[in-house]
Amino acid sequence: MAKKAPEIEEYKYGFRDKDVSIFRTERGLTRRVVEEISKMKEEPQWMLDYRLKALEHFYERPMPQWGGDLSGLDFDEIVYYVKPSEKQGRTWDEVPAEIKQTFDKLGIPEAEQKYLAGVSAQYESEVVYHSLKEDLENLGIIFKDTDSALKEHEELFKEYFGTVIPYSDNKFSALNSAVWSGGSFIYVPKGVKTNTPLQAYFRINSENMGQFERTLIIVDEGASVHYVEGCTAPVYTTNSLHSAVVEIIVKKDGYCRYTTIQNWANNVYNLVTKRAVCDANATMEWIDGNIGSKLTMKYPAIILKGEGARGNTISIAIAGKGQVQDAGAKMHHLAPNTSSTIVSKSFSKQGGNVTYRGLVHFGRKADGARANIECDTLILDNESMSDTIPYNEILNDNISLEHEAKVSKVSEEQLFYLMSRGLTEEEATEMIVMGFIEPFTKELPMEYAVEMNRLIKFEMEGSIG
Amino acid sequence: MAGSTLEIKNLHVSIEGKEILKGVDLTVKGGEFHAIMGPNGTGKSTLASAIMGHPKYEVTEGSILLDGEDVLEMEVDERARAGLFLAMQYPSEISGVTTSDFLRSAINARREEGDEIPLMKFIKGLDSDLDFLEIDKSMATRYLNEGFSGGEKKRNEILQLMQLKPEIAILDEIDSGLDIDALKVVSKGINKMRSEDFGCLIITHYQRLLNYITPDFVHVMMQGRVVKSGGPELAQRLEAEGYDWIKEELGIEDETVEQNA
Numbered sequence: 008m009a010k011k012a013p014e015i016e017e018y019k020y021g022f023r024d025k026d027v028s029i030f031r032t033e034r035g036l037t038r039r040v041v042e043e044i045s046k047m048k049e050e051p052q053w054m055l056d057y058r059l060k061a062l063e064h065f066y067e068r069p070m071p072q073w074g075g076d077l078s079g080l081d082f083d084e085i086v087y088y089v090k091p092s093e094k095q096g097r098t099w100d101e102v103p104a105e106i107k108q109t110f111d112k113l114g115i116p117e118a119e120q121k122y123l124a125g126v127s128a129q130y131e132s133e134v135v136y137h138s139l140k141e142d143l144e145n146l147g148i149i150f151k152d153t154d155s156a157l158k159e160h161e162e163l164f165k166e167y168f169g170t171v172i173p174y175s176d177n178k179f180s181a182l183n184s185a186v187w188s189g190g191s192f193i194y195v196p197k198g199v200k201t202n203t204p205l206q207a208y209f210r211i212n213s214e215n216m217g218q219f220e221r222t223l224i225i226v227d228e229g230a231s232v233h234y235v236e237g238c239t240a241p242v243y244t245t246n247s248l249h250s251a252v253v254e255i256i257v258k259k260d261g262y263c264r265y266t267t268i269q270n271w272a273n274n275v276y277n278l279v280t281k282r283a284v285c286d287a288n289a290t291m292e293w294i295d296g297n298i299g300s301k302l303t304m305k306y307p308a309i310i311l312k313g314e315g316a317r318g319n320t321i322s323i324a325i326a327g328k329g330q331v332q333d334a335g336a337k338m339h340h341l342a343p344n345t346s347s348t349i350v351s352k353s354f355s356k357q358g359g360n361v362t363y364r365g366l367v368h369f370g371r372k373a374d375g376a377r378a379n380i381e382c383d384t385l386i387l388d389n390e391s392m393s394d395t396i397p398y399n400e401i402l403n404d405n406i407s408l409e410h411e412a413k414v415s416k417v418s419e420e421q422l423f424y425l426m427s428r429g430l431t432e433e434e435a436t437e438m439i440v441m442g443f444i445e446p447f448t449k450e451l452p453m454e455y456a457v458e459m460n461r462l463i464k465f466e467m468e469g470s471i472g
Numbered sequence: 473m474a475g476s477t478l479e480i481k482n483l484h485v486s487i488e489g490k491e492i493l494k495g496v497d498l499t500v501k502g503g504e505f506h507a508i509m510g511p512n513g514t515g516k517s518t519l520a521s522a523i524m525g526h527p528k529y530e531v532t533e534g535s536i537l538l539d540g541e542d543v544l545e546m547e548v549d550e551r552a553r554a555g556l557f558l559a560m561q562y563p564s565e566i567s568g569v570t571t572s573d574f575l576r577s578a579i580n581a582r583r584e585e586g587d588e589i590p591l592m593k594f595i596k597g598l599d600s601d602l603d604f605l606e607i608d609k610s611m612a613t614r615y616l617n618e619g620f621s622g623g624e625k626k627r628n629e630i631l632q633l634m635q636l637k638p639e640i641a642i643l644d645e646i647d648s649g650l651d652i653d654a655l656k657v658v659s660k661g662i663n664k665m666r667s668e669d670f671g672c673l674i675i676t677h678y679q680r681l682l683n684y685i686t687p688d689f690v691h692v693m694m695q696g697r698v699v700k701s702g703g704p705e706l707a708q709r710l711e712a713e714g715y716d717w718i719k720e721e722l723g724i725e726d727e728t729v730e731q732n733a
Contacts, residue, residue, distance in 0.1 A: 419527060424564040427524050428574075428636065429552035429581035438577065442568025442615070 031089040036082055038062060041185050044088045048154055048188075051161065061174035061184030068178040074333045074364070075302040080276050085248055087186040087219070143201065148232075149194040150205050153221050156192030163194060167225055171254035171282050171310075179278045183219045183252040190220035190251065193234060195261075200231040204266070204452055222253040226261040226289075233264040235452060247275045249300075255283035257291050259313065264292040268455060270462055271300035273330055279305045287313030287342070294450045295322040297334050298462060306364060308337035311345035311376075318347040323447045325463075326359030326391070335365035335396075340373040340406070351382040352444050355391035356467075362394040367408065369401045376403070382412045385443050387436070437467045474668035475502010476539050476555050476639035478523075484533035485515075485522045492518045492729050494696035495534065500640055503668040507682055507707060508675045510693035511715055513728035516675045517561060519693070520644040523673075524558040525551050538640070553582055555639030559629040559646050565617040571628065572598060572612040575635050582636070601634045605661050622649040630661040641665070642673045647681040659684030679711035692718055694727040 032040045041062050045055040070077055143150060149160060157164050174184035193205060226232055249271065257263045263283065271277050277300040283291040293307040309318035324332035332355075338347040353361040363382045384393040395412050417439050425435035441448070441463060448456050478500045485493035492515050500506050508516050522529040523536060525548040536543040538554055546554060566574065575598065580588045602609055605627050617625055626646055633641055643662065647655055662672065662685055674687060682690075682704070690706040691698045692715070700706070700718055709717075719727060 418564070421564045421566060423524075423526050423548060424560065425566070425574075426548035427552055427558050427560075428578040428632065429549055430577060431549050431581075432547070434577070434581065435549075438569055438574070439566060442566055445568030 032087050034084060034086055036062070036065075036085070036087055036182075036186070040087050044186060044188065047088070048157075050157065053165070054157065057169065057174070058185050058187075061181045064175050065178060065181035065185055068181055070178060071304075074304045074362075075331045077276070077278075077302070079301075080248065088188055143203075143205075146199045146201060147196040148199060148201065148205075149192065151192050153190040153192045153223060154188065156223070160192075160194070163225070164192070164223070167223060167254070167256055169254075171256060171284050172252050172280050176280060179250045180252050180280045183221060183250050183280070187219045187221035187252065189218075190222040190253075191224070191234065191236075192222070193224040193226075193232060195226045195230040195232045197227040198229040199227075200262075202233075204233040204235045206235045218247075218249045218251070220251045222251065224253075224255045224263060224265070226255070226257045226263045228258045228286075229260040230258075231262040233266065235266040235455065236268075247272070249275055249277045249279070251279045251281075253279070253281040255281075255291065257283060257285045257289040259286045259289060261286070261289045263290070264294065265307075266294040266451060266455070268296040268298070268451075268459060268462075269300070269303075270298045271303070273299055273301055273327070275300045277303040277305065279303075281305065281307040282310065283308070283318075284310045284312060285316035285318060285345075288315040288317075289313060290317040291319075293320040293322070293336070294447070295320065295334075296447060296459065297322070297324045297332055299325075299327075300330060300332070302331045302333070304333045306335045306337050306366070308339065308366075309347065310339045310341065311347065312339075312341045314342045314344055316342060316345045318345075319350075320348070321350045321447055321450055322352070323444050324351070324353040324361050324363075326353070326355045326361045328357040328359060330359045332359070332361045333364055334361075335363045337366040337368075338378055339368045339370070340376040340378065341370040342372055342376075343374040344376060345373060346377045347379070349378075349380045349382075350446055351380075352385075352447055353383075353393065354385040354387060354440060354443065355393055356387035358388075358390040358392075360392045360394075362396060363412075364396045364398075366398045366400070368399075369403050369406045369408070371402045373403045374405045376406045378406070378408045380408075380410045380412075382410075383443070384412075384414045385440065386414065386416050387440075433467065437464060440467060475671055476669075477501045477537075478543075478556070478640045478671065478673075479537045480519075480523070480534070481537075482534035483519070483522065483531065483536065485518055486530045486532050487518070487528055491532070492529075492696055493522065494729075496693075496696070496698055498673075498691065498698060500671045500673050502639065502671045503666075504689065505666070505672045505674065505685065505687045506689045506691065507685075507687035508673060508691050508693055508698075509677060509679070509707065509710060511677060511727050514693045515696040515729050516677070516693050517644055518696075520558055520642045520673075520675055523551075523642055524548060524556060549581070552638075557633060557636060557638035557641040559626075559633055559641065559643040561644045561648065563617050563625050563629055565615070565620075567615050567618050569616050570613050571616050571631075574616045575632065578632070578636055598635065601631055601661075604634070604664065605631055606657050607631060623651065623654040626650055626658055627654065627661075630658050633665065634661055637665075637670075639669065640671045640673070642675065644675050645677070646674070647676055647678060655681065656684060679707050682707045694718070694722075694724055696729045699724070 032043055041058050045058055172180050174181045224234060255263055285291050291309045295307055297303050307320055311318055318338050320336035322334060324334045326332040335351060336349045349365060351363045353363060355361045367378045369376055382395050386393055393414055397410060399408060417436055421439055422435050425438060426432060448459050451459060480496055480498040483493050483496040484491060496519055510516055522531060531544055543551055576594055598612060607627050646658060650658060686704055690702050692700040699722055
């Protein structure tokens with residue numbers, strides 16, 4: 008079936024606006040840079056102290072020697088803080104035209120009109136646009152960018168910040184703790200449930216600029232929230248670094264779902280630490296989609312520390328030419344009758360490399376705990392690679408663990424079948440791929456599912472030849 | 473004359489270097505139902521797959537024309553859009569793709585961009601065909617062929633036939649594995665297609681199916697060739713007497729193409 012492969016197109020959202028930043032730190036990471044960031048933000052002393060301690064730890068900590076190749080990452084070449092505009096826009100009208108234009112290209116205002124209850128759109132390091140609908144405010148839900156939350160809800164902030172992921176957790180959590188900027192802060196009070204997803208968009212738009220957002224979500228007893236973020240980043244010739252930290256606390260009987268689609272340009276190092284802690288009968292769900300980037304290392308974790316707590320992670324990873332996705336999930340069963348499921352779907356094409364790396368831990372107290380792991384990989388051609396590296400740690404006999412792993416290729420028979428109904432080879436392959444990741448897409452809010460399908464279509468272009 | 477014409481001339485087909493079809497001649501016109509019968513391993517399914525363009529089957533000689541157009545020059549999907557359809561003996565399972573989404577894409581693949589089938593029209597048509605084939609409505613939202621029973625897969629193939637309305641359909645052992653009730657329903661679907669605009673090539677090795685679908689022409693395949701053709705009475709004689717008399721008549725010892733190809 009000879010067909011000319013279309014040229015690999017430029018990264019879809021790879022447009023680049025003129026730099027409108029009014030302040031940026033010098034390149035490289037020094038004590039002075041961290042002090043400057045903290046000063047710019049008019050932070051309390053304890054936060055500066057925390058940042059500096061984290062910085063020390065970052066210096067001391069060696070680079071991880073597992074997962075992907077980080078040797079191309081030069082910490083001295085990165086700008087750690089860029090403030091894009093003077094003040095935070097509260098309404099859409101106040102947002103500077105150039106930044107708005109970028110958002111326009113991403114379709115954000117439209118999405119907001121239709122679906123958003125509150126928008127927290129991060130442009131470069133600072134949140135420039137942040138609105139919260141009245142009904143959420145009336146419910147007592149706090150949904151702010153993390154910098155504002157530190158100013159306006161300092162006590163609440165201080166109580167939880169760094170409790171799930173201490174700066175000393177790993178080298179990149181130390182880095183984030185030292186230079187964090189932006190991100191979302193959500194507090195949902197006791198018993199408050201909201202069905203409307205809270206949404207935020209992120210975008211890196213400055214060459215060599217790291218994005219170190221810090222997200223903290225607290226779901227109080229019996230409360231429920233769904234947070235959604237989507238990311239796109241423009242193309243640059245030198246490496247960019249995205250290293251976020253997301254901490255989530257779900258209290259007794261609470262529910263939290265965190266949905267991410269990340270579509271990074273293929274020069275971005277995406278090194279993210281995400282972790283949630285669940286009290287008794289609480290539920291945490293990570294819906295995690297990883298597309299693009301040069302290297303992604305990301306393993307959303309859930310600590311099931313209360314009896315009957317539940318954790319679900321559904322993820323997809325897509326690796327194309329020159330891309331490495333080292334992604335997976337971690338579940339820590341620390342209490343009786345906790346349960347977890349991991350569904351990982353990944354596919355690689357044009358020489359891409361996907362690895363599922365996961366950990367399921369059953370502690371001594373995890374009587375009656377159950378875990379179910381399902382990893383499926385689809386390989387689209389002979390140059391692409393996939394690997395599955397599951398770790399299980401079991402310290403209790405009374406548990407159940409199921410693991411299913413499957414690697415498949417798009418079969419000649421499937422293609423023949425679909426093409427015999429009139430679909431082109433490209434359409435047929437796309438349909439098989441879409442079907443493969445359907446367990447993920449069906450969990451997405453409507454407009455994200457649409458965007459996801461569009462991205463997959465785009466990703467699939469040029470894959471057949 | 474209405475409908476399309478499929479002309480197969482001196483078709484030779486090999487799989488992995490082994491010749492299975494050794495010169496098949498056959499013409500199917502709109503309005504005609506042809507049955508191809510014959511024992512196992514004589515090349516019937518190879519003929520079906522080769523017409524549709526399965527990549528494993530290599531045409532080494534001969535031609536296939538659809539209304540004068542060279543089918544062998546077309547990709548599989550182009551053959552489908554030109555009006556050919558193959559109901560498969562073993563349809564593939566496509567996980568995550570619902571039967572209805574798949575059908576809508578397949579219907580739209582035959583239509584111009586901007587002229588996609590309106591959603592309501594599609595749903596109405598699908599519902600009515602599901603009813604006609606006595607298929608539970610839930611099939612529309614189930615993943616294509618995944619977890620389907622043998623009978624459900626065959627019904628689904630006929631559902632696709634009715635939905636896609638090709639000019640010429642090839643049905644490869646659509647009756648295999650069907651109980652009598654399912655066989656009746658499947659036949660009902662095929663008979664409903666009968667019109668001046670629709671030609672059909674029915675491949676079977678049981679006469680049973682032909683009790684419900686009356687062919688206009690019956691062909692017997694042995695050793696990779698059509699060795700005998702006739703009307704519906706030929707099928708009846710095969711049912712009553714088996715294939716031995718044909719072998720005797722033509723002096724054939726072993727009817728298969730080497731071992732069970």
